Amino acid sequence: MIFYGKQDINQTDINQVIDVLKSDFLTQGPMIEKFEKRVAKYCGAQYAVAVTNATSALHIACLAAGVGKDDILWTSPNTFVASANCARYCGAEVDFVDIDSATYNISVAELELKLKNTEKKPKIVVPVHFSGQSCDMERIYELAQQYSFIVLEDASHCIGGNYKDSKIGSCKYSDMTIFSFHPVKIITTGEGGMVLTNNKELYQKLLLFRSHGITRDEALLQGKSDGPWYYQQIDLGFNYRMTDMQAALGYSQMDRLDEFVARRRYLAKRYNELLQNLPLTLPYQAAGTNSSWHLYVVRLDFGKIKLSKKEFFVQMKEKGIVLNVHYIPVHMQPYYQQLGFKSGDFPVSEQYYEEVFTLPLYYSLTDEQQGQIVEALQKVLQCAV
Missing domain, CATH: 3.40.640.10 (Type I PLP-dependent aspartate aminotransferase-like (Major domain))
Structure with missing residues (x-):
């Protein structure tokens, strides 16, 4: 996995x-x-x-x-x-x-x-x-x-x-x-x-x-x-x-901090190249920033494919890829809803949550493994579109 x-x-x-x-x-x-x-x-x-x-x-x-x-x-x-x-x-x-x-x-x-x-x-x-x-x-x-x-x-x-x-x-x-x-x-x-x-x-x-x-x-x-x-x-x-x-x-x-960051930046750039033809919204980098790339998050409009987000995660895991989500908006947590927050309070965050998932990204991730991740994405999305 x-x-x-x-x-x-x-x-x-x-x-x-x-x-x-x-x-x-x-x-x-x-x-x-x-x-x-x-x-x-x-x-x-x-x-x-x-x-x-x-x-x-x-x-x-x-x-x-x-x-x-x-x-x-x-x-x-x-x-x-x-x-x-x-x-x-x-x-x-x-x-x-x-x-x-x-x-x-x-x-x-x-x-x-x-x-x-x-x-x-x-x-x-x-x-x-x-x-x-x-x-x-x-x-x-x-x-x-x-x-x-x-x-x-x-x-x-x-x-x-x-x-x-x-x-x-x-x-x-x-x-x-x-x-x-x-x-x-x-x-x-x-x-x-x-x-x-x-x-x-x-x-x-x-x-x-x-x-x-x-x-x-x-x-x-x-x-x-x-x-x-x-x-x-x-x-x-x-x-x-x-x-x-x-x-x-x-x-x-x-x-090895600078080495770690350099590898993550390389992998993020490679993701950008490998994923550009898939129906995904790729990460945006603002002018004046140079990310350390702790996470590589993408967005997918699940309303336009045949899989729910949960089903998508299951199929990716069946192919050996464990995705994650960063984050469930804090105001949607039960504790904060008890304090008076509710769905609809912060719509941009809520829409983002509906679409986002996090792809594997870490220093020891190999080019070959990254290729496996992209191939799995391609196969799952090809069947779901």
Whole structure:
């Protein structure tokens, strides 16, 4: 079976993890900071905080930004639920802005219109860089200055990607950026995530919220100390610490990040060539962006073929190809419908969901396997049209 995503672990990665297992520190050791500094330097950001996963990264980023029960977060419906849930963890409200029909990212035109016409403005906006392609961050940043909201980039799909003259993660047009290191992402730490920022005050808060709200920092303790063992809990934090084994794997994977992204870009370009004669809408890349291609998503009008979307997935699986869907719009989930959202609220996202599916794309996918995927698509669609 060819699945939609897959990690690539080599012997160097394994050796790095073994070295940590043989060391004095399995957690809270030196490898964490080494990994953080490496990612920050690669992206061009000042600070980075490694955590257990991208969900905890979103959570502590919201906490560091001061999001609370009287606030509201806006994000895209076309994302994993964590992009919205992070606000709910803080007791805040959530609302959505529909997507652009070409990029499937948050529509900046819709965002501007909603900002003009909504009385309660967002405390924080979370643009989601879907599939590896950046949102129009320069324009979003301009709106943030005009309407005084915080910008938190959900770049879970995007490490290694570019926006204009910067790496995604530089925080040039945002207050914070988060990455995911889940096994299907560009690089992996098993589970894991990271928050990047150029703001020292936010950085110090992120460190606190990552580890129980506890500090040993003499500056934060204002000179008070009973001895070298001394610490204080100065806020209510969480245990979101990454292990040194995970950080070692991530640090090693950074050696091949550009190689991983280059291969994905090659495979995406090859898909574009191989699929151009099929009745599919292929991915669109906006000017000024260079995607890291976490996902390769296409659209098919199932109303024009003899198969339902479910039947199509079954027939592809029978041919050894496991497809996926990214994403079910968040506002259509039962939890969010209980909060008052309903079908029809964000029609572009809903129409997209009816048509979209995700093709396999990962570093170790061979040209031959990609040919098998395209051949399977051709055969299934030939019988269905």
